[in-house]
Amino acid sequence: MSADIIDGKLIAHYYREQLKEDISSLKENSVTPGLAVILVGDNHASHTYVKMKRKACSKLGIHSELYQFDETLTQQDLVAKIEELNCADHIHGILVQLPLPQHINPITIIETISPSKDVDGFHPVSIGKMVTNQDTFYSCTPFGIIKMLEYENIPIEGKHVVILGRSNIVGKPAGHLFLNRNATVTYCHSKTTNLSDYTKQADILVSAVGKSKFIRTEDIKQGAVVIDVGMNRDEEGRLCGDVDFNEVKEVAGKITPVPGGVGPMTITMLLYNTVKSAQMSLIAKNDEE
Numbered sequence: 001m002s003a004d005i006i007d008g009k010l011i012a013h014y015y016r017e018q019l020k021e022d023i024s025s026l027k028e029n030s031v032t033p034g035l036a037v038i039l040v041g042d043n044h045a046s047h048t049y050v051k052m053k054r055k056a057c058s059k060l061g062i063h064s065e066l067y068q069f070d071e072t073l074t075q076q077d078l079v080a081k082i083e084e085l086n087c088a089d090h091i092h093g094i095l096v097q098l099p100l101p102q103h104i105n106p107i108t109i110i111e112t113i114s115p116s117k118d119v120d121g122f123h124p125v126s127i128g129k130m131v132t133n134q135d136t137f138y139s140c141t142p143f144g145i146i147k148m149l150e151y152e153n154i155p156i157e158g159k160h161v162v163i164l165g166r167s168n169i170v171g172k173p174a175g176h177l178f179l180n181r182n183a184t185v186t187y188c189h190s191k192t193t194n195l196s197d198y199t200k201q202a203d204i205l206v207s208a209v210g211k212s213k214f215i216r217t218e219d220i221k222q223g224a225v226v227i228d229v230g231m232n233r234d235e236e237g238r239l240c241g242d243v244d245f246n247e248v249k250e251v252a253g254k255i256t257p258v259p260g261g262v263g264p265m266t267i268t269m270l271l272y273n274t275v276k277s278a279q280m281s282l283i284a285k286n287d288e289e
């Protein structure tokens with residue numbers, strides 16, 4: 001039997017419709033959510049992603065500003081720009097598109113963003129709160145995965161979730177969000193030996209490896225939920241995930257496609273965090289009065 005396909009576009013649409021209501025009540029209180037996007041250098045993929053993010057903002061009535069800089073921008077000037085945006089009342093979220101050029105330290109840059117505007121959820125304050133299961137901005141891709149499973153009514157508690165990849169922006173935070181929901185979490189990575197011994201135990205498998213056709217039928221337990229975070233190109237230059245979709249869908253219970261799976265959810269959670277930040281600024285403003 002073939003797996004159910006988890007439609008990320010449809011689920012993203014559902015959550016975006018909900019956000020529209022939140023945005024209209026913010027506007028009734030004279031607050032328009034605002035996102036500042038900073039793009040340094042000329043990475044082609046980054047341009048595409050930034051365009052998609054800004055288009056999604058404009059569709060929902062979120063104000064967005066793009067700050068585009070040459071590759072040669074100094075770290076000091078980037079820090080100064082972020083500090084200025086930290087103080088700007090109409091900006092509720094600051095996103096610095098990664099990767100940054102070699103001469104700029106991403107850790108310094110992320111730490112410059114005010115935690116109250118850290119809609120990417122990358123700041124150590126946001127990470128620390130996530131790890132200790134407090135409310136905060138959660139990294140958009142992992143949070144998008146959780147929201148997707150919630151929409152699909154896929155239980156998490158007590159399930160064995162196997163995460164492939166331990167990056168700071170996907171693998172690591174994904175494990176914590178699942179742990180916070182009482183899953184048993186196993187992390188695998190490039191130094192894991194006998195990888196398929198672990199993947200075969202997964203009730204929910206999350207692959208964030210960056211290699212096309214990395215996950216095959218023999219790596220999957222019958223009926224497993226397979227979440228593909230990969231953004232790769234196949235031999236023909238087409239966008240594809242880490243999972244050999246056509247093969248694995250015959251064994252999995254539910255599976256996300258690429259494109260049209262996790263990607264649209266990532267952007268939706270960026271919108272979600274920006275709206276949440278605007279709501280929190282309104283509450284703070286009302287408390288002051």
Ligand SMILES: Nc1nc(=O)c2c([nH]1)NC[C@@H]1CN(c3ccc(C(=O)N[C@@H](CCC(=O)O)C(=O)O)cc3)C=[N+]21
Pocket residue numbers: 048049052095096097098099120140231239258259260261262263264265266267
């Ligand atoms: N500060 C920062 N925050 C990020 O969130 C961030 C980043 N830097 N750097 C790059 C990665 C990548 N990323 C994606 C978001 C959406 C899709 C997405 O929507 N993909 C579509 C297809 C896109 C296409 O057709 O090219 C899909 O999967 O259906 C993909 C990738 C966010 N990132």
